[in-house]
Amino acid sequence: VPIVIHTFHGHLLQGYFSKTTTNIIRKFESWLAKFSTALVAVGSEVRNDLISAGVGKSEQFSVIPPGVNFLPEVDREIARSRLGLPQDVPVVTFVGRLTKIKRPDRLIQVMKLVKQAMPEVVLLIVGEGDLLSSIEKDTKEFGDSVRVLGWRDDLENIYAAADLSLLTSDNEGMPVSLIESAAAGLPCVATDVGSVCEVVINNETGLVVESSATALTAAIVELLSDEALRRRMGQAALKHAEKNFTVERLIEDHISLYKKLVVSTLQSDNE
Incomplete structure (x- = not known):
């Protein structure tokens, strides 16, 4: 698989499990990051927390916040x-x-x-x-x-x-x-x-x-x-x-990331 993207919609490193279990999860996430071309975090603070925990390198990360469908207005x-x-x-x-x-x-x-x-x-x-x-x-x-x-x-x-x-x-x-x-x-x-x-x-x-x-x-x-x-x-x-936080922005951010990764991979293959 030439391109592997791992997205963190949140993280389980605070408040969910015991210290032992959390450490196991942290090590597993760190190991997975080594096999990932790119890492996506839903927010800058989530990215910073992961990097501080030893999960991934800063250059691997892109921050792509969620997008939502705006609800109809009601009086x-x-x-x-x-x-x-x-x-x-x-x-x-x-x-x-x-x-x-x-x-x-x-x-x-x-x-x-x-x-x-x-x-x-x-x-x-x-x-x-x-x-x-x-x-x-x-x-x-x-x-x-x-x-x-x-x-x-x-x-x-x-x-x-x-x-x-x-x-x-x-x-x-x-x-x-x-x-x-x-x-x-x-x-x-x-x-x-x-x-x-x-x-x-x-x-x-x-x-x-x-x-x-x-x-x-x-x-x-x-x-x-x-x-x-x-x-x-x-x-x-x-x-x-x-x-x-629009869905359109969410889609555009992902398309931009995918294009960037494809171009980078093709350039590496031609070297």
Whole structure:
């Protein structure tokens, strides 16, 4: 095989396994990189983390972020009506896999703190995973103010109904849910992990904070208390998504990489 491309959609080197297992994975990925013509990372921070871990060389890497299909626009009032939400309450949404690395326990801690400052806030939890049933149990105390919706195929309604999106993860590659919410014109509050800072431009399209319930709560309350700031950040998020995260850009980046590799291989064969 003349050309081998290995793409890292994220990485498993932080927060998933024990140190021993993580070290085995790191060594295996490093070994695979030696047999790869090119390595593709979904974000610059993902690339940097891999290089720091001894996986691949900098000259092997290309950074190609994800691209998403932009969802149809839905009127806010219509979206809230479809979801059975009041029109006059602040709504926060979390979209993602309900697994340990996403820290849904932190999500619940944050909700408790936010409601102390803003009792009327509603949280929508969208997604499935091995922690779904425990989250349903742990959020019963909130009543209708926390709604665990499971998997949904109408994210356009979820994002249209929300005032901001939230990410509480301990580890991420390039989170597609944040790209989707940005493409829907939503500001975001997120933990500073992986390539999150490449999706959420801090203080411009949202707020990126340390991985603590206190920091997340402060950021959420700040945004929910300032409609003008939310609107400004949401508009900036949409522009950022339109410029950097379209499917067309994703395709163009891959075609460009493939052409570059083919030309390089042909030149090497002719030498």
